[in-house]
Amino acid sequence: DTAVSQTPKYLVTQMGNDKSIKCEQNLGHDTMYWYKQDSKKFLKIMFSYNNKELIINETVPNRFSPKSPDKAHLNLHINSLELGDSAVYFCASSPRGAEKLFFGSGTQLSVL
Amino acid sequence: QQPVQSPQAVILREGEDAVINCSSSKALYSVHWYRQKHGEAPIFLMILLKGGEQKGHDKISASFNEKKQQSSLYLTASQLSYSGTYFCGTEGGKLTFGKGITLSVRP
Numbered sequence: 001d002t003a004v005s006q007t008p009k010y011l012v013t014q015m016g017n018d019k020s021i022k023c024e025q026n027l028g029h030d031t032m033y034w035y036k037q038d039s040k041k042f043l044k045i046m047f048s049y050n051n052k053e054l055i056i057n058e059t060v061p062n063r064f065s066p067k068s069p070d071k072a073h074l075n076l077h078i079n080s081l082e083l084g085d086s087a088v089y090f091c092a093s094s095p096r097g098a099e100k101l102f103f104g105s106g107t108q109l110s111v112l
Numbered sequence: 113q114q115p116v117q118s119p120q121a122v123i124l125r126e127g128e129d130a131v132i133n134c135s136s137s138k139a140l141y142s143v144h145w146y147r148q149k150h151g152e153a154p155i156f157l158m159i160l161l162k163g164g165e166q167k168g169h170d171k172i173s174a175s176f177n178e179k180k181q182q183s184s185l186y187l188t189a190s191q192l193s194y195s196g197t198y199f200c201g202t203e204g205g206k207l208t209f210g211k212g213i214t215l216s217v218r219p
Contacts, residue, residue: 043209056206103153
């Protein structure tokens with residue numbers, strides 16, 4: 001059983017489109033995250049949810065909207081995709097904040 | 113604020129030792145270390161908490177000096193499997209990662 005699973009693994013799309021990435025964890029963790037890793041491997045936090053509540057919202061364009069229907073799921077919807085959105089997006093979870101992160105396998109987003 | 117990692121890259125022969133450093137301009141409550149292999153997700157190595165403790169994971173250990181706001185990761189008798197990018201993360205309400213250091217172990 002995969003602990004943190006995200007889909008799709010690859011996402012290729014045109015500029016201006018809207019897309020979603022889904023994430024699910026079966027570890028019973030309270031906290032979930034979205035991280036963005038750019039081409040230089042810089043791993044930057046975007047959002048954090050604790051038990052469905054948004055607790056961290058970094059300076060991310062409001063074209064990015066996370067949604068947590070329950071504490072096991074955290075989805076990321078991106079509107080009006082731009083070339084600069086191309087990156088690997090990682091979902092992660094932890095039992096509580098500041099503890100060991102378990103990462104999903106990542107979604108490689110390519111905007112053409 | 114993002115921690116600073118050094119050196120920028122490390123190239124080793126199998127069996128050699130290496131030290132990777134992580135420093136912050138802010139007070140640290142804890143330091144996390146992760147390793148990421150190419151095309152894979154980052155994998156947790158260890159967390160160090162306040163107290164200057166040293167932790168170990170196989171032949172990889174780390175120290176944390178909260179007064180100096182620094183942590184170091186020690187790789188002893190490196191193996192080919194140690195190759196990857198090493199990230200330190202510092203916690204101050206959220207986990208902020210450094211830019212990572214690419215470590216390559218060659219036969």
